[in-house]
Amino acid sequence: MTSAPGKYSFYVEKDAYEVTDRPRKLLEAFAAVLEHSSYGLALDVFARVTAKCSRCAASCQLYEATGAARDIPCNRSELLLKVYRRYFTQAGVFKARLLGGGFTLTEEYIDRMGENFYRCTACRRCKLTCPMGIDHGLITHLARWLLAEVKLIPKALVVSVREQLQGVGNTSAIPPAALIDTCEFLEEEFRDNYNADVKFPIDKEGAEHVFFPAVSDYLLEPDTLMGNAAVMAVSGGSWTIGTKNYDGINYGLFYSDRMMERIVKNEVAEVRRLKGKKILIGECGHATRSAWFGRTFCGPDAPEVVHCLQYAHRQLKQGKIPLKDEKIEERVTYHDPCNIARTGKITEEPREILKTICRDFVEMHPNRTENYCCGGGGGTVSIDEIREFRTKDMGRRKAEQIRATGAKYLVAPCANCKKQLKEVCEDHGLKEVTVIGLHDLLLKVIDFDAYRRQNQNEAGPVAATTQAAKAEEE
Amino acid sequence: MDAMLEWARGPVFVFSLTFMLLGLLRHVLVTFYEMRRTLGRAGDKVLPYRQILKATAQWLFPAGKIRHEPLFSVTSMIFHVALLVVPLFLGGHILLWQRGLGISWPAIPNALADVLTVVAVVAAVALVVQRAAARASRDLSRASDYLMPLIVALPFATGFLAMHPALNPFPHQAMLFLHVMSGNLVLVLLPITRLSHAVLLPSLQLVAELGWRWPLDAGSKVEKALGKQGEPI
Numbered sequence: 118m119t120s121a122p123g124k125y126s127f128y129v130e131k132d133a134y135e136v137t138d139r140p141r142k143l144l145e146a147f148a149a150v151l152e153h154s155s156y157g158l159a160l161d162v163f164a165r166v167t168a169k170c171s172r173c174a175a176s177c178q179l180y181e182a183t184g185a186a187r188d189i190p191c192n193r194s195e196l197l198l199k200v201y202r203r204y205f206t207q208a209g210v211f212k213a214r215l216l217g218g219g220f221t222l223t224e225e226y227i228d229r230m231g232e233n234f235y236r237c238t239a240c241r242r243c244k245l246t247c248p249m250g251i252d253h254g255l256i257t258h259l260a261r262w263l264l265a266e267v268k269l270i271p272k273a274l275v276v277s278v279r280e281q282l283q284g285v286g287n288t289s290a291i292p293p294a295a296l297i298d299t300c301e302f303l304e305e306e307f308r309d310n311y312n313a314d315v316k317f318p319i320d321k322e323g324a325e326h327v328f329f330p331a332v333s334d335y336l337l338e339p340d341t342l343m344g345n346a347a348v349m350a351v352s353g354g355s356w357t358i359g360t361k362n363y364d365g366i367n368y369g370l371f372y373s374d375r376m377m378e379r380i381v382k383n384e385v386a387e388v389r390r391l392k393g394k395k396i397l398i399g400e401c402g403h404a405t406r407s408a409w410f411g412r413t414f415c416g417p418d419a420p421e422v423v424h425c426l427q428y429a430h431r432q433l434k435q436g437k438i439p440l441k442d443e444k445i446e447e448r449v450t451y452h453d454p455c456n457i458a459r460t461g462k463i464t465e466e467p468r469e470i471l472k473t474i475c476r477d478f479v480e481m482h483p484n485r486t487e488n489y490c491c492g493g494g495g496g497t498v499s500i501d502e503i504r505e506f507r508t509k510d511m512g513r514r515k516a517e518q519i520r521a522t523g524a525k526y527l528v529a530p531c532a533n534c535k536k537q538l539k540e541v542c543e544d545h546g547l548k549e550v551t552v553i554g555l556h557d558l559l560l561k562v563i564d565f566d567a568y569r570r571q572n573q574n575e576a577g578p579v580a581a582t583t584q585a586a587k588a589e590e591e
Numbered sequence: 592m593d594a595m596l597e598w599a600r601g602p603v604f605v606f607s608l609t610f611m612l613l614g615l616l617r618h619v620l621v622t623f624y625e626m627r628r629t630l631g632r633a634g635d636k637v638l639p640y641r642q643i644l645k646a647t648a649q650w651l652f653p654a655g656k657i658r659h660e661p662l663f664s665v666t667s668m669i670f671h672v673a674l675l676v677v678p679l680f681l682g683g684h685i686l687l688w689q690r691g692l693g694i695s696w697p698a699i700p701n702a703l704a705d706v707l708t709v710v711a712v713v714a715a716v717a718l719v720v721q722r723a724a725a726r727a728s729r730d731l732s733r734a735s736d737y738l739m740p741l742i743v744a745l746p747f748a749t750g751f752l753a754m755h756p757a758l759n760p761f762p763h764q765a766m767l768f769l770h771v772m773s774g775n776l777v778l779v780l781l782p783i784t785r786l787s788h789a790v791l792l793p794s795l796q797l798v799a800e801l802g803w804r805w806p807l808d809a810g811s812k813v814e815k816a817l818g819k820q821g822e823p824i
């Protein structure tokens with residue numbers, strides 16, 4: 118680490134150091150969460166059956182790299198289960214009264230929890246190897262929420278959420294005017310580079326899909342966004358970008374259900390404002406997973422969630438995406454973002470697309486539901502001060518996986534994975550690897566000439582105007 | 592000694608068995624009730640049942656999971672098979688049920704029971720040795736984690752010696768007493784320790800999934816309970 122950021126290995130806000138009486142506050146929060154949310158049953162059963170068999174250790178890329186006892190998933194989860202047993206089970210309370218002494222939640226213990234639960238990316242790989250089905254990702258998720266109630270949150274996460282909920286309205290603080298500028302600029306790029314008329318429809322009421330990419334894509338990944346827009350355009354998809362809310366990022370998922378709920382509700386509100394039907398998520402893993410919680414927060418009427426890979430895959434299968442004859446020649450591999458792949462929800466769509474458009478597609482091993490996390494999951498990627506931990510410890514296994522494929526393009530359809538993987542490649546000397554979005558590759562192979570011809574034949578309104586304009590020019 | 596033996600396999604056994612059955616029944620009922628309650632108030636009630644069933648089946652019959660940790664997995668599986676088969680299907684045990692309650696079922700051959708009994712004891716010791724030998728599990732283990740397999744193996748070891756007087760250096764009646772009492776101990780421990788996974792295991796995958804199924808407005812309700820409405824982020 119370049120500089121010691123203070124008490125924890127990550128920066129926290131100044132007022133985090135000013136919270137007094139944290140054990141009492143954390144326990145109050147714990148009690149409220151047990152009463153009003155659904156963690157109780159899982160904790161109760163997990164606390165009962167945990168057998169400490171250590172199978173999870175072998176599945177964790179962090180433990181594999183550090184070999185430290187505290188990095189065994191089951192050990193980390195025990196930090197929370199111990200608090201649960203002592204304060205929220207009859208046996209624990211009884212034992213403490215009867216025998217006295219024993220475990221007590223202290224300030225130091227809370228610090229230890231803070232440090233350890235941010236050494237987990239909540240990738241949930243270990244859940245697959247636990248005979249008792251203990252979901253260590255769920256425990257990390259809950260523990261971070263409880264820690265947040267005593268303000269123990271990495272500064273990077275809380276600053277983003279503040280900007281999104283109290284500031285400009287998105288995590289990158291891009292004002293609507295700048296968004297519109299960017300979209301117009303990208304439309305120009307389409308005209309200049311592809312001679313194609315591709316629109317980024319803004320605030321179009323009644324569009325089927327309302328688009329929520331990771332907002333950082335507008336700053337960092339213009340090619341991904343152009344790929345998204347191109348797919349929508351050539352397939353004749355109905356979509357729009359809402360100026361009241363255009364950010365799919367939800368760091369609430371990483372530290373507080375309270376924040377997560379507000380962010381998801383804002384997303385749904387924007388879809389309803391625009392009278393849209395579906396939430397279309399860009400290339401972002403956690404944005405997808407948090408949007409999937411729509412029904413949880415807004416009930417069964419919440420809009421359906423479509424991931425842009427699912428959309429593109431369906432259009433490609435239906436032959437609605439005209440492709441050039443030439444394919445991507447370089448070797449391509451695919452990284453499964455945990456948030457969309459771990460439960461097997463989105464694993465085949467990207468592969469079928471890539472196999473269609475690339476000549477040399479190779480798999481990483483293991484893959485799909487058993488993939489290794491990029492090392493920046495759970496929001497840790499945005500914590501710059503722990504880069505060395507992220508790339509050297511968390512990312513070591515991933516770097517080996519990437520190296521073994523010998524790929525030139527590493528496709529990762531997730532803004533967080535992309536940032537992390539770029540840093541992993543840099544820090545592990547994988548200079549020949551380009552980290553890229555799947556839509557960036559699609560953009561390279563879409564046949565815009567065919568799209569233009571098709572538009573002319575159909576003589577739709579857009580095509581007609583462009584034709585008229587061209588005729589005038591000539 | 593006879594009186595003590597009668598006491599052990601009379602009232603103490605009846606108590607232990609009842610304690611176990613009621614305790615395990617309580618686990619099943621409470622878990623089932625809580626699952627219904629959690630799902631009932633969840634905002635999103637659509638569960639991936641197929642996936643949950645598949646994961647549950649994979650762990651009830653974990654042959655497919657051996658490859659991750661071959662030695663440990665195989666030891667553990669053998670241990671479990673012996674544990675389930677011998678007490679329930681030993682001819683001698685069935686005879687006791689027949690005498691007491693007049694019910695019976697097919698028994699396994701005594702020779703097989705002998706083999707499985709030795710296997711159970713060896714596997715229990717092997718599990719403890721493996722636990723101590725591997726760094727990760729050593730770092731995780733509580734004292735009870737070492738103790739538990741040995742306690743569970745006790746009725747097997749004593750039962751074997753009671754069945755084979757030629758190998759038994761101790762008085763037969765005393766060994767039989769130890770056998771019955773250690774068996775009673777395991778019965779009592781079943782509902783109140785991690786041994787309760789015997790009945791909870793089929794529910795665990797569903798329980799884990801339900802942990803993510805929060806009620807509508809759970810976040811806002813917690814916010815209100817903590818008096819944090821309107822608090823700046």
